[in-house]
Amino acid sequence: MNLEGRHPSTAQIARFFEWEHLPPHLQTLSRPCGELAEQMIEALPDGPELTAGLRKLLEAKDCFVRAALPPRN
Template identity: 40%
Template sequence: MNAFVQTYSGKTEIVAMLRWLDPGHLPEAHPAREVFAALGALVKQVLPMTDGDPEAVAGVRKLIEAKDCFVRAAVRLHEEQGA
């Protein structure tokens, strides 16, 4: 995601929020890394189609909220499987 953030030249407000979709702070084996990767890929695909629209800002914000839910679910599943 860092490379995408560095090359993304869209709305400053969106650029500031993209840091919350960067898994760089997680260890390689962390169960949430796949969640970050999937959502990061979605953002990379959708932003060029929606940039400049206020709804894009709201969409990224809601995606970050959803990411938090998916991360909690992935961590819980990982813990339940005893990994």
């Protein structure tokens, strides 16, 4: 993702959409959110609404990944 020249808040939150480090079964859940985040960053200007939208997408992605984790005993 090219973040050159982007506002620091956009660049800061974008790093949380990386998915390559996750195990394969979690990558399938995280990757679409990361790809959507990248599309939105490319399509929209920096600003509070982009940051808020990315934050909400990040919250959703985190919920999806947590839902796939095995329960603790």
